[in-house]
Amino acid sequence: MWQYIIRRVAVGLLMLLALTVLIFLLLRLTPGDPIDAYINPQVPMSASDLEALRVRLGLDQPLPVQYLAWLRAALEGDFGYSIQRGGTPVLPLVLDRIGPTILLMFSGLAIAIVVGIGTGILSAVRRNTTTDVSLSVLSFIGVSSPAFLTALLGLYGFSVMLDWAPSGGMLTPGEPFSIGDLLSHLILPACLLSIAHSAMIMRYMRASLLEVLSQDYVRTARAKGVREFWVIVKHAVRNALLPVITLIGSTIGIAIGGAIFIESVFNWPGMGLLMVNAVTRRDYPVIMCATLLTGACVILVNLLTDIIYAAVDPRIKVS
């Protein structure tokens, strides 16, 4: 068992190393570097000042030297300074963003689960009625709406036109922290993030429940005289939820993707906004650290899964 874990940890570390090399090379292959991002094309800059900046940032060194210098510092926990943020240390900058992203992502997912399951049940129970058809049409629209479009329309409609929610940010600037303020900023991006997921969950829930409702044990429950509400809640929904739970688990990755768009539109200070800003401004240290951290999370989760499998399934140990 221990041998297996050590082997998996070693493979995980090698994958992380490969990831850093890959990201490092990909960044250097894109046109433009941090200095190019620094130059406003309309503002005259002295070439020698820019060269001094290039030297100070180590961008004048050969690529292998740059990579090894970054790796050596990273192994000591020093991920450097953000190039475009006046010397802000990268690690705390990236760690600060994890919380807001998780908050937004899981709030959106929670709304999607409640709404998706609720409307899925309603749609299945009222099969082929106007309610069912209307919900199905809405779900198709929801599934096919790109996140950036729903975000922009939502921002314009609910914030600018109706003034129901703030237009962006996570807290009101200059105000002391309050849960109410946080919720008022969270509710709109979270709802918009949940649209596509709600629609997907609704489709799965409807299909799954319709299948369960035709099972013998449901018929038996009805025959015993159990009220229809309890037949659905206790007997049908529980069983119909199993494939939906699998779906929810597998769509967390999509939620992260959607959160990036939503964060950009609503200026939500999460990993998505940080990454988008870092890429457009070629902020190499931030991109490297954020990618490494995300990659480490994915590899760690996979590693833990493998270890748990190995612990419960003796065949894994053999293989």
Next chain:
Amino acid sequence: MQRRCFGRLIMAGIVLAASALTIVPAMAQANKTITGGFDVGPGGFPGNFHPLQATAGFTWLSTYYEPLVIYNQDLSEIVGALSSDVSVSEDSLRYTFKLVDAKWHDGEDFTSADVKFSLEFAKNPASGSLFAARLADIASVETPDEKTAIVTLAKPNPAFLAILTQIMMLPEHLLGAKDPAELANSDWWSTEPVGTGPFKFVRYVSDQYVELAAFDDYRNGRPKVDRLINRYFANAAAAVAALKAGEIQFTYVEPDDAKTFEGNNDFRVIEGDSYVINYIGFNHKVDLWKDLRVRQAVMHAIDRKQIIESLYGGAAKLASCGYVAPQIVPEGLNDYAYDPEKAKALLAEAGWDQIGGGQTIPWLTYYNSPQVGNVMAAIQAMLAQVGINVSPRAVDVPTYNGIVQSSDFDQFPLVYAGAQNGPNPASLNVNLNPAQIPPAGNNIMRIDMPELTEAIEKAMAETDTAKANALWQKVCSVMNEQLPWGSMWVASRYGVTSAKLKDFFWTPAPAGGPYQAYPEKWDIAP
């Protein structure tokens, strides 16, 4: 009973959701606050706090830092800021600054020692300063007394005071003992900076906003508002949404957005000169553009007046050379009137009537706004009518800079770009002087025209304003005649404020200024 419970559950959920939606931030502000998107648009530099590493964003920086001298409101003259008087010796080598009585935000007096420290710090490349080369002419800084600083230059530099407008004074008593190299990457700038401006730094919430508070001991009186907040936005459209929602009171806006505020009494639209000349850049390393007649043909093929009228709504000035300021533009320039037949004839004369040979010519730009997209599409159609088929390609700024600084000329035979042309026209030098051809500088179109170079260098060396204007007129004539690039127009830029703001001044200065904005006078109605 059970059905009722289920219904109650649903209702509770709806009530909870509705209450969350209607929780409006507690806006009961005990004090006056102005919130704006001060770093939105081309004049902004969000996230930068080191004033000597700024390439823009000076509108905001000058609310808590101050330079020795500053441009006045219409950017026509340089006047005192932390200096009450500036005298220049006859040989233009010695600048004597008499300093005002000012205090740093921590209560210490501002003295000539701070001036000496700031200029030497800014001249030191180790400090991370992007002004080091531009201040290289400083030979010494003397401080005969606490209120006098004398700067001696190694050689005359007519642009010296213009450069000083962007050099913010820094506190020697706080930074003097620190290693300049450490300060290049220090968080001091974003956590506890100390300036002499009307507002003092309170906090920066990463990627969200910067908060300042009124400086009670400001020499021109305490600011009228208690707090100034600079909110960050991912783009100008998001800032417009916040402005319309009443969350902020000011932002830069794109020209198309500015139109949506016209006639709305809740807002005030501010229009100003962009000080950016838009041009069609001919890559002089590409054979296609080496014949002057081909460049002339491009100019005659484009109906610039029509584009200004229909796509800019008249809010742009036609340019005949690199600038439009009347005192430096001579009479009798070629206006390159729209004449497609003449364009075709010129191409035929030059032997380029089969220009492109059936291939389209890549046309690179870093502009990504819908308005510029429309402008480029219109020009594309006009050029096609005379047989010049171009293919616009919009990329982000780093990609653009990466391409135009490279030697892969096939990637950018033609560009659509902008160049700062004021308040000091000498800023065009880096775009036109062969000494600035990459990697040495920013002459990205590889322009090498001896007559033009000589004219620019003469104009830049002249310290007498009247004579300098005459020399800049000569530069304009040469540009108009030889077409180093195809000058198009100087468009207006816009800001929008809430009608609640009083005595608020903003102008779309290049790099955000700085200029005399008098933030201590800004006020907001309840």
